[in-house]
Amino acid sequence: xKKIALITLLSFGLLxxxxxxSDVTSSPDSNTNLKAGNLLTTGASARDLLSNDNxxxxxxxxxxxxxxxxxxxxxxxxxxxxxxxxFKQTIEFRYSAVPATNEESLTLQEVVDLEEENRNEYNNGxxxxxxxxxxxxxxxxxxxxxxxxxxxxxxRNTSMVIYESTVKQMASSSxxxxxxxxxxxxxxxxxxxxxxxxxxSTQSVNDHEDxxxxxxxxxxxxxxxxxxxxxxxxxxxMQQNASKGLESVxxxxxxxxxxxxxxxxx
Numbered sequence: 036x037k038k039i040a041l042i043t044l045l046s047f048g049l050l051x052x053x054x055x056x057s058d059v060t061s062s063p064d065s066n067t068n069l070k071a072g073n074l075l076t077t078g079a080s081a082r083d084l085l086s087n088d089n090x091x092x093x094x095x096x097x098x099x100x101x102x103x104x105x106x107x108x109x110x111x112x113x114x115x116x117x118x119x120x121x122f123k124q125t126i127e128f129r130y131s132a133v134p135a136t137n138e139e140s141l142t143l144q145e146v147v148d149l150e151e152e153n154r155n156e157y158n159n160g161x162x163x164x165x166x167x168x169x170x171x172x173x174x175x176x177x178x179x180x181x182x183x184x185x186x187x188x189x190x191r192n193t194s195m196v197i198y199e200s201t202v203k204q205m206a207s208s209s210x211x212x213x214x215x216x217x218x219x220x221x222x223x224x225x226x227x228x229x230x231x232x233x234x235x236s237t238q239s240v241n242d243h244e245d246x247x248x249x250x251x252x253x254x255x256x257x258x259x260x261x262x263x264x265x266x267x268x269x270x271x272x273m274q275q276n277a278s279k280g281l282e283s284v285x286x287x288x289x290x291x292x293x294x295x296x297x298x299x300x301x
């Protein structure tokens with residue numbers, strides 16, 4: 036991952052939104068039984084994602100609207116993270132271009148509907164499938180003229196959305212940050228929630244959940260801190276990391292690492 040000093044962009048807020056399964060519904064489908072393993076609550080597949088007990092291959096389907104595909108660098112960083120934190124040695128990425136949404140903004144339910152329409156890969160044998168949609172419209176939760184914006188959200192056990200239009204807008208506002216860094220931070224944080232962090236269908240080894248921010252860590256500097264939701268706090272942490280010669284994107288903290296090991300990871 037690139038080492039950069041993030042000085043500008045302080046006028047923006049970063050919200051890595053972690054949606055609950057009660058927010059989404061599924062329409063009836065004749066193949067529901069085949070998809071059942073991918074329709075569970077967020078964090079329910081933590082052990083399957085981290086260990087090789089039931090699945091030894093990870094297949095990540097990336098659906099994107101043309102012009103909103105992720106950068107190669109962010110996906111490389113993402114793969115490095117997965118290899119470091121899980122016991123998976125076989126990780127495959129499959130890309131599919133999907134039609135433009137033609138929406139000014141997207142509700143989470145609309146994201147779910149788009150997944151059901153476009154997703155091709157589901158668990159099969161010893162292969163565990165994850166779906167990530169790179170959207171061409173922002174989240175409906177982003178208020179007009181607000182500094183608080185949503186970059187990504189997880190829902191269910193193998194589903195994620197990245198609001199790539201928002202990522203690009205933020206990156207274009209400053210010469211000190213790139214699309215790759217924003218994508219990397221968003222992907223890693225959100226996948227941490229698919230790993231069950233913090234207390235999502237799992238129970239932590241030690242109590243480190245932020246009392247004021249459900250399912251986030253209270254350890255300073257951790258990637259899973261709720262402070263990553265706010266631009267000034269996140270950028271301050273990334274700037275401090277870069278000034279010390281460390282990777283600018285925050286890493287998983289010690290308490291979250293203990294949890295990952297408990298759930299079957301490294």
